[in-house]
Amino acid sequence: MELEDINTVAVLGAGNMGHGIAEVLAMAGYDVNMRDINDEFVQNGYEQIEWSLEKLAENDQLSDEEAEAALDRISPLVDMAEACGDVDVVVEAVPEQMEIKQDVYEELESVAPERTIFATNTSSLSISKLAEFTDRPEQFCGMHFFNPPVRMDLVEVISGAESDEETLDVIEALADDIGKSPVRVHKDSPGFIVNRILVPLMNEACWLVESDEATIAEVDSTTKFEMGLPMGSFELGDQVGNDVSYHVLEYMHEVLGEPYEPCPLLERTVENDELGKKTGKGFYDYEDGPGAEIPTDEQSDLVKQRLLASMANEAAKLIGNDVAPPESIDEATKLGAGFPDGPVTMVDEFGLENALEALEAAYEETGHERYAPADYLEERAGEGGFYESADDDGEGVDFEAIRVEYPGEMVGHIVLDRPHRMNTISDELLEELTAAVELLEDDDDVRSILITGEGEKAFSAGADVQSMAAGGADPIAAQELSKQGQQTFGTLETCDMPVVAGIDGFCLGGGMELATCADMRVASERSEFGQPELDLGLLPGWGGTQRLKHIVGEGRAKEIILTAERYEAATMADYGFVNEVVDNDALAERALELATDLAGGPPIAQKYTKRAMLAGRDDTEAGLEYEASAFGHLMATDDLMEGITAFMGDGEPNFEGK
Numbered sequence: 001m002e003l004e005d006i007n008t009v010a011v012l013g014a015g016n017m018g019h020g021i022a023e024v025l026a027m028a029g030y031d032v033n034m035r036d037i038n039d040e041f042v043q044n045g046y047e048q049i050e051w052s053l054e055k056l057a058e059n060d061q062l063s064d065e066e067a068e069a070a071l072d073r074i075s076p077l078v079d080m081a082e083a084c085g086d087v088d089v090v091v092e093a094v095p096e097q098m099e100i101k102q103d104v105y106e107e108l109e110s111v112a113p114e115r116t117i118f119a120t121n122t123s124s125l126s127i128s129k130l131a132e133f134t135d136r137p138e139q140f141c142g143m144h145f146f147n148p149p150v151r152m153d154l155v156e157v158i159s160g161a162e163s164d165e166e167t168l169d170v171i172e173a174l175a176d177d178i179g180k181s182p183v184r185v186h187k188d189s190p191g192f193i194v195n196r197i198l199v200p201l202m203n204e205a206c207w208l209v210e211s212d213e214a215t216i217a218e219v220d221s222t223t224k225f226e227m228g229l230p231m232g233s234f235e236l237g238d239q240v241g242n243d244v245s246y247h248v249l250e251y252m253h254e255v256l257g258e259p260y261e262p263c264p265l266l267e268r269t270v271e272n273d274e275l276g277k278k279t280g281k282g283f284y285d286y287e288d289g290p291g292a293e294i295p296t297d298e299q300s301d302l303v304k305q306r307l308l309a310s311m312a313n314e315a316a317k318l319i320g321n322d323v324a325p326p327e328s329i330d331e332a333t334k335l336g337a338g339f340p341d342g343p344v345t346m347v348d349e350f351g352l353e354n355a356l357e358a359l360e361a362a363y364e365e366t367g368h369e370r371y372a373p374a375d376y377l378e379e380r381a382g383e384g385g386f387y388e389s390a391d392d393d394g395e396g397v398d399f400e401a402i403r404v405e406y407p408g409e410m411v412g413h414i415v416l417d418r419p420h421r422m423n424t425i426s427d428e429l430l431e432e433l434t435a436a437v438e439l440l441e442d443d444d445d446v447r448s449i450l451i452t453g454e455g456e457k458a459f460s461a462g463a464d465v466q467s468m469a470a471g472g473a474d475p476i477a478a479q480e481l482s483k484q485g486q487q488t489f490g491t492l493e494t495c496d497m498p499v500v501a502g503i504d505g506f507c508l509g510g511g512m513e514l515a516t517c518a519d520m521r522v523a524s525e526r527s528e529f530g531q532p533e534l535d536l537g538l539l540p541g542w543g544g545t546q547r548l549k550h551i552v553g554e555g556r557a558k559e560i561i562l563t564a565e566r567y568e569a570a571t572m573a574d575y576g577f578v579n580e581v582v583d584n585d586a587l588a589e590r591a592l593e594l595a596t597d598l599a600g601g602p603p604i605a606q607k608y609t610k611r612a613m614l615a616g617r618d619d620t621e622a623g624l625e626y627e628a629s630a631f632g633h634l635m636a637t638d639d640l641m642e643g644i645t646a647f648m649g650d651g652e653p654n655f656e657g658k
């Protein structure tokens with residue numbers, strides 16, 4: 001089955017997750033049969049969707065017509081045969097109990113057509129075991145959404161023991177098509193990625209308190225203000241629901257053994273019905289107390305070591321057992337749990353040697369199996385980290401279409417180096433650009449990126465039309481090329497360092513889309529800008545239809561794209577696209593000066609600023625939440641002290657990114 005073959009999807013279960021998944025699918029244009037065991041449940045889910053769509057329309061995230069059309073695509077049903085007798089995909093989101101799911105799958109198997117793919121939204125049960133209840137384990141996989149599906153981008157796509165590649169590909173494509181970010185989990189392993197990192201982390205937080213090594217305040221102060229996670233460990237537990245964490249942990253304990261023994265402190269909260277926010281009380285009191293009030297100044301080195309060691313050990317087990325590579329673990333945890341940095345990056349930065357040392361010391365002291373270091377952790381500690389180091393990557397990188405230079409003062413300079421072809425963007429250039437950004441991001445001595453084009457004629461005249469045409473009229477290849485460009489330029493947008501584009505000459509099509517992803521643009525007077533794609537019968541396919549409007553506003557973006565006109569630098573400065581126009585001869589110097597200035601700024605504050613602004617682009621609430629959490633984290637940095645001390649003494653700060 002291909003994505004194009006999917007028209008109707010059944011969602012089994014109209015509870016919290018089920019109705020949310022149905023809503024997301026319907027918003028993306030799919031016909032959805034939402035089924036639950038009785039009218040009351042299914043109507044309740046339907047009303048929740050109606051309410052949510054109204055809210056989205058009120059907040060201008062959907063038009064009224066789109067909201068209405070989405071609701072019209074959803075059929076609330078009770079009869080299994082009617083719901084699933086003629087659908088392409090079934091997403092099952094019924095309660096997390098094996099027996100209930102078994103009954104559902106057996107009934108489903110008796111009515112579903114042969115072609116139908118089954119995907120389960122389980123967060124804790126074995127995909128392979130669930131697949132055994134059906135006659136089609138190869139057409140079965142996990143499709144794990146996060147709560148609430150309408151707002152959370154992550155979908156873990158999990159392979160069962162027998163899932164075939166086509167099934168996984170099509171479910172991944174479906175997740176992508178409904179606007180989510182799928183992350184592949186290659187093996188069915190308890191907790192998949194995000195819960196496998198988070199739940200043992202919360203358990204370790206509980207053990208620290210249970211064994212009187214730290215208080216709840218110390219653990220949460222450290223988690224939030226020292227490690228920079230969006231919430232304290234206990235705050236997170238209360239948010240997720242202590243019963244949920246406990247049950248996931250029990251399952252891990254059963255399958256993976258002693259290291260996952262639930263801490264008695266967590267067990268007691270469940271026994272006492274102190275399940276967190278939903279019951280008004282958990283580790284914090286939300287009804288009769290102030291809720292999670294976390295002190296900013298009670299950080300503890302021991303807590304930090306133990307929590308990072310727990311994350312390092314879990315990451316090692318996931319990577320070492322081929323469940324997921326470091327990049328997927330980082331991406332999933334950032335998307336699913338709002339971590340500013342992925343856990344693998346965090347533990348690499350902390351040092352795997354340090355994590356290993358912390359585990360060995362605790363293992364010797366307590367003998368508890370949760371501290372037994374994973375083999376793969378020991379292996380990678382010797383190599384310096386889970387990610388290959390920048391030195392390994394950098395060695396032998398041989399760029400053809402670009403140059404990477406280091407003009408001093410912590411600036412990494414990428415030069416688009418195809419002057420004979422107006423620095424047009426070929427496949428090769430795209431690939432090299434991705435590698436160059438990675439190279440500079442991994443380099444501790446680089447704190448800002450400058451991008452320019454070689455020669456005086458062009459920053460870049462866009463995609464290399466000739467090589468694009470040479471690819472024939474293959475729509476699939478073109479779609480891939482579009483995604484590749486979107487992602488490559490996106491690495492600049494999401495890069496933690498400030499990025500400056502120094503523009504001299506033509507900045508057209510894909511070249512302008514590339515410049516759009518810089519944080520600031522300086523242009524020479526003679527530069528000319530434009531999105532001429534519509535003149536070629538194309539559209540700006542490297543992010544232009546989406547990103548330009550955030551800089552110049554939708555009205556100007558439409559004008560620039562739909563007219564396909566060329567604009568002078570001065571006009572683009574009026575439109576807000578160019579930050580500064582300078583004399584032709586002064587461009588190189590001024591662009592480097594700006595990049596150098598930014599490289600001297602506070603790296604952590606710059607990183608959080610970029611991330612907060614991006615997080616809030618389409619979701620101000622999310623951006624504000626990120627901003628507040630980052631603001632709190634910055635309070636505990638050395639850079640803040642440096643900045644304030646310099647301010648008081650009228651000196652220049654020397655930020656170290658600590």
Ligand SMILES: C/C=C/C(=O)SCCNC(=O)CCNC(=O)[C@H](O)C(C)(C)COP(=O)(O)OP(=O)(O)OC[C@H]1O[C@@H](n2cnc3c(N)ncnc32)[C@H](O)[C@@H]1OP(=O)(O)O
Binds near residue numbers: 424466467506
């Ligand atoms: C998803 C992204 C899509 C896109 O980006 S689509 C591409 C969008 N870009 C354009 O449409 C720009 C096309 N180019 C032009 O309009 C013009 O060029 C310029 C305005 C940039 C410059 O005009 P002039 O000064 O008269 O020079 P010249 O003789 O047209 O160009 C010099 C050489 O550069 C090649 N070239 C320029 N742009 C491209 C391009 N985008 N793809 C491939 N080659 C390009 C030409 O063909 C020529 O080459 P030779 O000297 O061999 O005749």
